[in-house]
Structures are given as C-alpha cells and as structure tokens.
Amino acid sequence: METARATLLAGNTDRLRRLERDLHDGTQARLVALAITLSLAEDALEPAAGPDVARLRSLLGRARGQTDDTITELRRLTRGIHPVALDGGLGEALPGLAAASPVPVAVRLDLPERPAQAVEQALYFCAAELLTNVAKHSGARSAELTVTSASDGRVRMTVRDDGVGGAACGTGTGTGAGSGTGAGSGTGLTGLAERLAAVDGVLGVDSPRGGPTVITAELPSRL
Incomplete structure (x- = not known):
C-alpha cells in the first residue's frame, strides 16, 4: 500500500x-x-x-x-x-463518457451519496480509460458500465464488453476492455490497479479468450 x-x-x-x-x-x-x-x-x-x-x-x-x-x-x-465533468458528480460524468463512446454503452448507477473527491476522480479516470480501450481494442458491439454502492461503505464499478477478451494486468498485450495497449496514460490495467491501490481499491480482471471481458474496480467510498 x-x-x-x-x-x-x-x-x-x-x-x-x-x-x-x-x-x-x-x-x-x-x-x-x-x-x-x-x-x-x-x-x-x-x-x-x-x-x-x-x-x-x-x-x-x-x-x-x-x-x-x-x-x-x-x-x-x-x-x-480536475475534470470539469465531475463538477456534477459521477451521476452526470459517467453517462457523459458513455454517450461519447462509439461502442454503445448501457449505464446503471446506484450511488445514494457522492463518494470522496479522490474516489470520484479514481473511478472517473478508470471508467474513461476502460471505455476508451473497449472502443479501440475489444472489437465489442456493446458494453455495460455499472456503479453501485454496497452496504459496507465500498463502491464497485464494473465495465463489461462482449468483445474478443484476452485482457490481463501487466501483459500490455490484451485486446479486451482496458488492455495494456490502451490509449491515454499508456499504463493499461497495471496503471489502473496502481491508481486504485493508492485509494485502498482493487482491480479485478476476468477476460477469457473469446470474451466477454469483465473488469471490476472496488474501493471505499470514504478515505
């Protein structure tokens, strides 16, 4: 840590x-x-x-x-x-990211209250990179972005796509959502895992060859 x-x-x-x-x-x-x-x-x-x-x-x-x-x-x-999109919280920012994606993204948000600012930023940048990589590398026809708040005070974000799969932390070669070849910071899933770890979060990757790819970010709502 x-x-x-x-x-x-x-x-x-x-x-x-x-x-x-x-x-x-x-x-x-x-x-x-x-x-x-x-x-x-x-x-x-x-x-x-x-x-x-x-x-x-x-x-x-x-x-x-x-x-x-x-x-x-x-x-x-x-x-x-500080992304201007976050001024209105994740409830406004994440649908905006989804709307800009060339791959259709279904969004489901269940956040009764806003997380801490550092948590919001981590989730926003994570979602932005994952959706960018879905569009660039997954070959997906559709994707889902879900953010929910658990009773234990943690927030879980999941990005799922129906693409070719094969994404993995540290390889830099995956083709699914958030693979190491993604654009932006260029750090791929390893960089996202480090960003989440800095706010006591964890990144989970389930991306078998042939898909689907499911990537989950889980972190505390308050630091």
Whole structure:
C-alpha cells in the first residue's frame, strides 16, 4: 500500500511540474503575446491623420485568435487538474463518457451519496480509460458500465464488453476492455490497479479468450 501511495504521489508531483511548465512556457507566453498585440492595436489608433483602420482590424483579428487559443489552453490544463465533468458528480460524468463512446454503452448507477473527491476522480479516470480501450481494442458491439454502492461503505464499478477478451494486468498485450495497449496514460490495467491501490481499491480482471471481458474496480467510498 505504501508503494502504491508513493507511486501516486510521484505521479502527482510529475503532473504538477508539467502543469507549471505548461503555464510558464505556454499560457503565460500566449498572454504576453496578446498584451503586445493589444499594445500595437492601441498604437494604430494614434496617428494624427486618423487611425490606421486596416492595420487595426488585422491586429484585433490576431488578438481575438490569441484569446481563443489561450482559453483553449487553459481549459486543457484545468481538465488535467480536475475534470470539469465531475463538477456534477459521477451521476452526470459517467453517462457523459458513455454517450461519447462509439461502442454503445448501457449505464446503471446506484450511488445514494457522492463518494470522496479522490474516489470520484479514481473511478472517473478508470471508467474513461476502460471505455476508451473497449472502443479501440475489444472489437465489442456493446458494453455495460455499472456503479453501485454496497452496504459496507465500498463502491464497485464494473465495465463489461462482449468483445474478443484476452485482457490481463501487466501483459500490455490484451485486446479486451482496458488492455495494456490502451490509449491515454499508456499504463493499461497495471496503471489502473496502481491508481486504485493508492485509494485502498482493487482491480479485478476476468477476460477469457473469446470474451466477454469483465473488469471490476472496488474501493471505499470514504478515505
């Protein structure tokens, strides 16, 4: 458990360093460029013979584009800190993930109350990677996403697909839901197991060749 928490802490530290670098080298640079463009636009208003309308329009168009780029960059960065989809809880976020999947996903949620924030984030990122891998690697025609709350204070999430199966932790070669070849973080099922272990959770994989694949994440609702 201590190893899992250390792994998560190291990962979070790396993400914060990348965020700091992106803010410094990316977003900050975009804002500086925007300020310069607006200063040039102000200069274009000052000639004694009247404003240089053509130049002013060009500069304002550039400023508008730089503003749009900066907003897009900020949205990307904030999603890496806390997914906006989770603002309304898993009850809103998980159906959104399912709706975006090219493989039809049936969703069943039974969560009388919201879990702790770290638990919500772990479940959300786990569901996102599993559904991505269902679409990319399983060959499935349909999938199911179920999240239920047990009487013992634990939350269980299950992703099931009717694909070809063969997913397994640590192999990096499975083709079912959440196989090690999945996109995103690239850590596959092993990475998901480590993320869950850091919040006292466990990952179960049942994926015989030929399918179906059933992957279960179980963790406490409160830490």
